[in-house]
Amino acid sequence: MKSLRLVFTGAEKCPDYTYQALKKINPQAILCEGYGITECSPLVSINRVENPQPGTIGRVMPSMEYAIIDPETNRRVNIGDQGILLVRGPNIFGGYYGSKNGDGFSAFEEKRWYNTGDFVKEDNEGVLTFCGRKKRFIKLGGEMISLPAIENALLVNFSANNGHDGPTLAVEATPTDERPEIVLFTTLPISREEANQKIKEAGLSPLHNIRILQKVEAIPVLGTGKTDYKQLQKMLVDA
Template sequence: MPVRSHYPDVEVPDVSLFDFLFRNFGERADAAALVDGGSGATVTFSELERMVRKIAAALAERGIGAGDVVGMFAPNTPLYPAVFHGVLRANAIVTSANSLYTPGELTHQLIDSGAKLLFTVSPFLDRAAAAVAQAGLPPESIILLDGQVDGYTSLGDLLASEAEPPAQTVGAEDTAVLPYSSGTTGRAKGVILTHRNLVANLLQIERMGKVSPQTRILAVLPFFHIYGMTVMMNQGLHKQCTVVTMAKFDLSEFLRVIAEYRVNRVYIAPPVAVALAKHPMVDDYDLSCIDIIISGAAPLDAELGHAVAVRLGCTVLQGYGMTELSPVSHAMPDDSTDMDLNSSGFALPNIECKLVDPDTGREVGPGERGELWVKGPNVMSGYLNNPEATAITLDDEGYLHTGDVATVTEEGVFSIVDRVKELIKYKGYQVPPAELEALLLTHDKIADAAVIGVRDAEGEEVPKAFVVRQASGADLTAEDVMTFVAERIAPHKKVRVVEFIDEIPKSASGKILRKDLRAREAQAR
């Protein structure tokens, strides 16, 4: 039986994202909307709106309008939201690209999305220029956010426009953004998210948190990813609070920015929690300003989360989502007191869920494992140019099949226990890699870990752990790791192979890139 959110539904207005966010800044007009954590440069709400309108006007002068796609290939800066919303205000669509992409990966996204322009920064210019050329676009399709480079248009050129922005023609059901996601399987696909999807998710997450104009949000997770885009960049505008940006994660800089700008709300992925719980550098900074840390993008182990909470004297919470959900579907509310930190909290308002046995198709009840299916106003329209993938992921009833295995309690608390495609089958038993990874991270000599299934000499699939030692763990052996796990888990879940590596491959949002580990394993064989 479907499980509905126990929160009252929110009313989702039929407006564009621009109209929703830039409706009226009032007394906040001259307050800091965005602060560059590195330089201290500040953009106020009124300055941001002026830039958005100038960029929209300049894009319209260049022929960009309804249905056109504009790419963004840049790190977090206060200028990113100006360009993002300038594109939307020009009635066009943003496709945000991973700033770690190679030219080939970026080329695929430019071609697949049909992008006509690409905003980037000068340190990325070599990759951007190569991708633009491979996509068959002219060099003048590149616009640089930072400074002047001969032969290229700059953002300054656009901001010098004296034109008026075009009339708004987009509505709530029109496409707003095309972030790219691999979904449950395969190569990255364009995820069609409408203005209504994004507005709905902002209103849904509003019910779960206590974000106000006095809040200071740290945006270290990238704006190109839907997590940073919605939960940091756009939530900051919606709640008219200050967002402090970081171009990339560096632990000492991360800690300095929090301490210097007195950030009180920090969104992270689990790898950052490992550093906050274990790294000695944390003690060198005054982090007493932090009220809330929210982890997403991958499962956070409760013991690790509690260690962070105790060390920093703050509340640590967890949520769940995916690009196809705009992205948040489940979260712990800010006032959680006794909720299991291994869980992902409650379904957000307007959301209905099912848990379905992936082998039998049977709906399962509280306490049973099943693939999580989600229905709500934040669910994507589909995958761009990919009706087959859309049909696999979205069913006729409007449920999105997440590919994640979950359980739910009688009280409606959901826990993500693994992914359908990543379960290891050992002698017929299911072994969830995420469970083993969470356990490994509780070892005081392990800095990071990932687990995949590999074949042993008998052809049986067994769990293999890739382990990154702490600086103090040089003497840690594979036998130590296997013994540690064996003493704490059921026999069929034991780690049977260990390899020490320097770094676990992860996406920008913090998800373990198991495909990279599998490729490494195949190459070793």
């Protein structure tokens, strides 16, 4: 590990404890987080080696155009506000072969853009922060609530360095649009009150609080090792 100088990460948001673990193991190593999509061949944005900013996905590649829009008004959001990321460029695919469910593109400002389906926000320097997949947000009290933000707040406190293989907690919502409730699935011996205290300490509003805590023997995973949220949703439907 002493010879390691550069680490590039993507696919999922890099948790804070990974940054901390790398810094402890090898303080000289630089971790650059990026963001990509298969349909974009795949790189969309990346932190530059000379000035990486932990917790962000860096700047969009110079060959691409991008826009961050409010999905309800279809207008650009202000700097610092989260919105859906749209992209254009020579690296983007032409559409899904034979698909009857749309080609993934949206019309915006009289141009054709690939709709990533991901929420991001941008700072004054053009650096993006990944906020989560649109399908991993719910609307409560007039606000868009990020389930990954809740999950990350809990992972920092309950899952780092716990010696377990695979995920030990996951956050989902009950399958209703009117008044969804936030559900914590976990294999750990924690209470709903403890979880909500950590959510509060992370600076999240009471709308992010866990309403239902469900103990499970294991968190379902995909073949890639990532949490299988579709299976969790099915468990809620079948409950």
